[in-house]
Structures are given as structure tokens and as C-alpha cells.
Amino acid sequence: MKYSALLLRDMHPSGKTLLEENDCEVMIADGTELSDYQDQLKRCNAIFVRNEPVTSQMIDMAPNLKVIAKHGVGYDNIDVAYATKKGIQVVYAPLGNNNSVAEMAMMHILSCARRIRCSQQELINGNYDIRFVLNDTHEIKGKTLALIGCGRIAGLVAQKASAGFGMRVIGYDPFVKPGMTECGIEVIADRDQVFSEADFVSVHLPALPDTIHSIGIKEFRLMKKTAFLINTARGNVIREDDLVEALNTGEIAGAGLDVFEKEPVEKNNPLLAMDHVSVTPHCSGLTVEASENLSYTGAAGILEVLYHKPLTWPVNKVEYNG
Incomplete structure (x- = not known):
């Protein structure tokens, strides 16, 4: 496959199916610690994340990274400033949940x-x-x-x-x-x-x-x-x-x-x-309906970046990095 997306946590099939139908390999992180999935980071073009942190260290470990997608509205778990500095697009899903x-x-x-x-x-x-x-x-x-x-x-x-x-x-x-x-x-x-x-x-x-x-x-x-x-x-x-x-x-x-x-x-x-x-345990946006919407919207944002399409929900503004 031409591209590869790393999901730091498994998500609703709607997004994974959309990625796979558009020649994008879907990888699920091998664990919750950075050391568990550092090899996957090295070869991914996209990171798809829920509430897990996406740090400058992680971004530096992913030389082929082009886009970070947030499965949700708040993106404070992503180092957007560093992503912008590195020319990496961040997208999110503000309507999904x-x-x-x-x-x-x-x-x-x-x-x-x-x-x-x-x-x-x-x-x-x-x-x-x-x-x-x-x-x-x-x-x-x-x-x-x-x-x-x-x-x-x-x-x-x-x-x-x-x-x-x-x-x-x-x-x-x-x-x-x-x-x-x-x-x-x-x-x-x-x-x-x-x-x-x-x-x-x-x-x-x-x-x-x-x-x-x-x-x-x-x-x-x-x-x-x-x-x-x-x-x-x-x-x-x-x-x-x-x-x-x-x-x-x-x-x-x-x-x-x-x-x-x-x-x-x-x-x-x-x-x-x-x-x-x-x-309740930070689950207000985790209904079946919301999970489907968020997964699909985030995946669509990834594909927009990878295939140079107009962005529906950009977080930052960067010059495309290749």
C-alpha cells in the first residue's frame, strides 16, 4: 500500500475501512507505551489519536509523518505548535460527537x-x-x-x-x-x-x-x-x-x-x-453513533492531506511537506 496510518488506539471500523479502501494501510499500536510502537512510528505517514499524547518526541520519531488526526474536538493532547513547525498537518472532527x-x-x-x-x-x-x-x-x-x-x-x-x-x-x-x-x-x-x-x-x-x-x-x-x-x-x-x-x-x-x-x-x-x-469516566462522546462519526471524519481528514485534497477540518496551517 502507498500510505500507512498508525492508530494509537483501535477505533470504529468506519474510519479503518475508509482508509483501507483508499490504499492506506491501517496499523494498530502494538501497546500503550512509546517503546511498544516506535517501529510503527518510523514508517507511518499518519497518526490517528484519541486522548493519547502526541509529543514532539513522537513526531521526531516519525520521519515520514504528514498528518495527525484527532478522533474528537479537543486537540490539547497534540503538540500542534511543534507539528506546525515540522510542516505536519493536524486535522480534527469537531462535529462527530x-x-x-x-x-x-x-x-x-x-x-x-x-x-x-x-x-x-x-x-x-x-x-x-x-x-x-x-x-x-x-x-x-x-x-x-x-x-x-x-x-x-x-x-x-x-x-x-x-x-x-x-x-x-x-x-x-x-x-x-x-x-x-x-x-x-x-x-x-x-x-x-x-x-x-x-x-x-x-x-x-x-x-x-x-x-x-x-x-x-x-x-x-x-x-x-x-x-x-x-x-x-x-x-x-x-x-x-x-x-x-x-x-x-x-x-x-x-x-x-x-x-x-x-x-x-x-x-x-x-x-x-x-x-x-x-x-462518568470521560465517556460523553463515546456512543456508537459518535464513535462511527469521529472515526470516519478523522480518516477522511487523513486522506485529504495524503491525497492533496481541500481540507474540511484543519487545525493548523502548514505548507505541505512532500
Whole structure:
């Protein structure tokens, strides 16, 4: 075959089939350590990655590399600056899992509102009468949902929350003009006001230098003591120690988390032991439908680069390196 793509983790067949149908050999990394697949790196033309890091060292070990494809939206696990310096195109799949992530955000909102984790565990432990004493559960109709970041996924959350559940949706995004957007988000210029008015704050920020650790104890103290924090974006945009403090001291009522500051999350992370925190293992974008979309879109991006086609979803801008 003319080209070779290295998948650092196996993926949905849709992308692999597309690559193979276009004369591109598909290699699955022989292990999870760099030493396991360094020989495969030496002969690959493309790297296809989920959340595994793609470092400058890896890029230097792949002399024939032309493209790095991200199986998803956030590409902070890829050294894009170094790839650009080396003339390597980076592509991603920003639409593939949007709906799945938005649905997970709504799931965590509902889980927090109805205290699903607590009631489920009590039921498993034999306490069927928990239903009579769990008196701090609520409907979400009429409640205010605040979106921090008003991009594509946030827009889908807004549509589901407002049209499906009758919530008021407000948001803050420095790149979106205040006022009503087409998704029904009332964009507010005052970030503090958004935190203070919310019954639920849902985070939809990428991990960038100005967003990492941008939400901490100051924001939690602005929130209502009855409010919940939802994060299906990136764990490191929140100061996790501050979140633990806010939950322990009652600054906020609870949280719904699909992402954590350090992943894989450690077993002794205090957030895992709190019955007012709904947790999932960074799986919001891993439905069957999303996995198929992401795999196919990433593979299509690889082929666009290898065969000199117009790029649908480029991350960087480089001169083609040969």
C-alpha cells in the first residue's frame, strides 16, 4: 500500500475501512507505551489519536509523518505548535460527537437534580424507603441553566434544555456578542452575573492557556448554594481542589462530572466518594453513533492531506511537506 496510518488506539471500523479502501494501510499500536510502537512510528505517514499524547518526541520519531488526526474536538493532547513547525498537518472532527456530549450534559443535569447517585446507591443497599426521605430533589423546568462557552455543543445543550425541558438558558462567551443567539441562549456580558443567576452551570470550554483553571473558588462563591456545576468539557479548566472545597463547605449543592483534572482519575479522588456528585469516566462522546462519526471524519481528514485534497477540518496551517 502507498500510505500507512498508525492508530494509537483501535477505533470504529468506519474510519479503518475508509482508509483501507483508499490504499492506506491501517496499523494498530502494538501497546500503550512509546517503546511498544516506535517501529510503527518510523514508517507511518499518519497518526490517528484519541486522548493519547502526541509529543514532539513522537513526531521526531516519525520521519515520514504528514498528518495527525484527532478522533474528537479537543486537540490539547497534540503538540500542534511543534507539528506546525515540522510542516505536519493536524486535522480534527469537531462535529462527530457534539450531540452525544450534549446529551451527557443533560444527563448530568437531571442526575444532579434528582440525586440519582444517592438514591441508586441507597436502593442497592436495601433502603427502598429512601424515596420518602430524599426531599431535596427538583424538577428542572423553569430553572436557569448557564453555559460557560457558547460553541456548537453548548448550542445543542441550549436547544435540548429550553425546548425539551423548559429551562431558561443564559451564557457567557467573550467571543459571542451579548443578546439572543439562534440557539436560544441569552448571552450576558457580565461573567459573574452568569454564575450568580444559575441553578446549573454547564462548562463548555476548550483547554487553552486562558481557560485552564479559569473556574475556581471565586466562581463557586458566586453561585447559589442550591446550584450545581456540570463539566463535560475538560477537567483542567476547573481548579479541582477548589471544587472539592466548595462541595465540602456547601458553597454549591453538587456537581456532574465527566472529566477530571488528572486522567485517568485516581481511585482516591475525593469527588468519587461524594454522593452529591454524579460521575462518568470521560465517556460523553463515546456512543456508537459518535464513535462511527469521529472515526470516519478523522480518516477522511487523513486522506485529504495524503491525497492533496481541500481540507474540511484543519487545525493548523502548514505548507505541505512532500
